[in-house]
Amino acid sequence: MEWESDEKELKATGAEALGGGRRGLRIGGWEIESRNHSILTSFVLQEWHAVASWTWDAQDETCGICRMDFDGCCPDCKLPGDDCPLIWGSCNHAFHLHCILKWVNSQTPQAHCPMCRREWQFKG
Amino acid sequence: MTSPSASSRKALSKIACNRLQKELVEWQVNPPAGFKHKVTDNLQRWIIEVTGAPGTLYAGETYQLQVDFPEHYPMEAPQVIFVPPAPPHPHIYSNGHICLDILYDSWSPAMTVSSICISLLSMLSSSPAKQRPADNDRYVKNCKNGRSPKETRWWFHDDKV
Numbered sequence: 001m002e003w004e005s006d007e008k009e010l011k012a013t014g015a016e017a018l019g020g021g022r023r024g025l026r027i028g029g030w031e032i033e034s035r036n037h038s039i040l041t042s043f044v045l046q047e048w049h050a051v052a053s054w055t056w057d058a059q060d061e062t063c064g065i066c067r068m069d070f071d072g073c074c075p076d077c078k079l080p081g082d083d084c085p086l087i088w089g090s091c092n093h094a095f096h097l098h099c100i101l102k103w104v105n106s107q108t109p110q111a112h113c114p115m116c117r118r119e120w121q122f123k124g
Numbered sequence: 125m126t127s128p129s130a131s132s133r134k135a136l137s138k139i140a141c142n143r144l145q146k147e148l149v150e151w152q153v154n155p156p157a158g159f160k161h162k163v164t165d166n167l168q169r170w171i172i173e174v175t176g177a178p179g180t181l182y183a184g185e186t187y188q189l190q191v192d193f194p195e196h197y198p199m200e201a202p203q204v205i206f207v208p209p210a211p212p213h214p215h216i217y218s219n220g221h222i223c224l225d226i227l228y229d230s231w232s233p234a235m236t237v238s239s240i241c242i243s244l245l246s247m248l249s250s251s252p253a254k255q256r257p258a259d260n261d262r263y264v265k266n267c268k269n270g271r272s273p274k275e276t277r278w279w280f281h282d283d284k285v
Contacts, residue, residue, distance in 0.1 A: 065233045114232040
């Protein structure tokens with residue numbers, strides 16, 4: 001875990017960095033320091049602000065099978081992102097991996113793309 | 125005529141439930157022209173009223189569609205039938221069964237109730253005559269005991285209507 005701090009942000013919350021190569025901060029008379037692993041095993045998140053966002057590079061916004069947002073996840077998953085990836089066919093249509101697998105596995109011998117009916121092949 | 129009764133069907137999977145709720149919301153915002161969804165608390169069976177398009181053989185006539193969703197919708201097609209009396213049409217049997225490939229072999233999970241409705245209205249609108257399929261009596265006799273049209277081995281031979 002990389003320790004990074006922003007002096008301004010720390011000061012704004014009434015805290016200051018420990019300094020001297022130590023990774024942590026001093027606030028309200030307490031010193032909170034991180035060694036190899038975090039000393040905090042649980043905490044309540046009171047405020048956060050995003051500094052970056054991500055999105056899948058897909059043309060449609062929703063999966064044609066489950067109709068959920070691509071930036072969300074399929075109905076079987078809880079978390080979007082790496083746990084519920086998108087997958088493209090050779091026809092360039094994208095679906096949640098879990099959704100297209102359910103369709104492909106239910107079709108014998110050959111599955112077709114739900115959008116364009118071309119033979120479904122995973123894009124290499 | 126009955127289709128598999130509600131009690132004998134398996135409950136909708138989570139994915140099916142989720143998709144149908146989304147379709148229902150989408151339908152309320154943007155219903156397909158000529159169709160009315162009769163609101164019930166049963167997500168697994170939709171009753172939809174269709175009105176024949178102006179300028180066609182069925183103009184102003186209304187019919188009822190019954191759409192039953194399987195446990196694994198949309199990986200499997202819904203069962204779509206007309207509640208008798210069904211419109212007289214060369215691809216619609218008097219028991220309400222519909223010979224339309226997208227309801228069987230050509231189903232795709234990207235299709236929706238709304239897109240099925242549009243296909244059905246197009247099928248009605250392009251009808252050249254109000255008549256039953258040539259094998260209507262034989263087919264309907266074979267379908268006794270409330271057999272589902274999804275169990276029929278359909279032969280799609282006519283791409284004009």
